[in-house]
Amino acid sequence: MKQLCLFILSFLGLLSVALCRHREYILIKKLKTWTDAQTYCKINYMDLATIQTAEDLTYLQKKADESAFNSTAWIGLYNDINSWRWSYQDESLNFTKWYPGDPDNAGTGEECAVLRSEGYWFDRYCTYTREFLCFDVQNSTVKYYLITPAKTWKEAQQYCRDRFTDLVTIRNQTEMELLINLMHLSGGYWIGLFRDSWKWSDRSNLSLSNQLAADSLNGEHENCATTNYYGNFEDWLCSTTFYFYCNTVNIKRQFVRVQVNSSTDNMSDVELQRLVLQKLQQILSGLMVDGEVTLTWRKQLNGKVFQKRRGSL
Structure with a gap:
């Protein structure tokens, strides 16, 4: 049986579709x-x-x-192990303050970072629960918040995004010291640093x-x-x-450009996938395909299928 598989790459709301064996x-x-x-x-x-x-x-x-x-x-x-970046807008690292020997990427799962009162970052298992640091941008002013009770890194990220802007991004030593002054424990707090x-x-x-x-x-x-x-x-x-x-x-490529328009910034990546899948099914219904059709979403480097873009495309 011939099999048709689609690899989908999304950027700025546009999809390119490749058809392959x-x-x-x-x-x-x-x-x-x-x-x-x-x-x-x-x-x-x-x-x-x-x-x-x-x-x-x-x-x-x-x-x-x-x-x-x-x-x-x-x-x-x-x-x-070399994909460390910040949660907020997938910003790359231009300032680092790892503890000597870290990140050591020991085992599988040390993919999230904590800030300790000594002023260093440590890589830790994302499933551990810790207090964490959020930031919020209000009228061009950045405010920091220490949050309890303890949560996993993913839970902390979602909490910060729901109530503030995101888990903290640390761009320089001055920001580091402001955050350390908020801390009251020595065990470390989740920050927005993570890797794939x-x-x-x-x-x-x-x-x-x-x-x-x-x-x-x-x-x-x-x-x-x-x-x-x-x-x-x-x-x-x-x-x-x-x-x-x-x-x-041997890939045979055909391209279908799909523009995704949304009236809200709050539509999730999963919901966009569902809506675009409906559109692709309409397209595929007009194709004569011998065998099973398999749809495979291809994520971008930031882990998402779609990247939002404000304004008209």
Whole structure:
């Protein structure tokens, strides 16, 4: 059965739609580090292999069988430890105050940052509960708030966004000292600093099964993943050398530009996805497609499918 898959990239309310066949793979029997393997795949094919479905795994196993291979090889899954940024508008870091040795990205989950009274940032597990610091912009004046009771980082972010502007962004030492003066505990407070977790090198979304598998990867500083013949993921030091799988799918692209207009700034990303999906279904209803149609949302670097833009497009 032919399968049609759509990868959707959204920016400023416009969507580009690519139509492609199912993934196919090639096993490269050369020992390389993860980074060198990715470079090889990008130059000669598309990227390191992405495995999202049972069908993908079947194709990968087929390639392994053809090469009489039943061991471990690199795939495109990696822990994005260099993606630290601020919650508010995904602002990049121009000022840093990490404690010496941090962020150490130990295990899986130290993807959120706290500010301690010593005046340093520490990376911590986002699921821990802590008091936190919000900021609000009122008539061009920034005000800071220390919030109790303790919440997880995600809960704290939502609380700040609902009632103020966001979790705090710290751009300089002066702002650091203002916040420290608000603190009354030494254990650390959530700030708006966070990073991404495991992701595919070709920017495909993690499926639910991918996410569950990635959650089990917790080796300290082992930030690149392999798969074995049965599709089990394992984390390794990225400097280790393995054979590797590349994506070789031949994409045939067609583009549909969809302008998304909203009368409110409060429409959620999920709601926009639902509305645009209805529009895409109308478009697809006019296409003659042999086989199943699979829709896959492609997120931007900030984790969202859509990016809001004020004013008319």
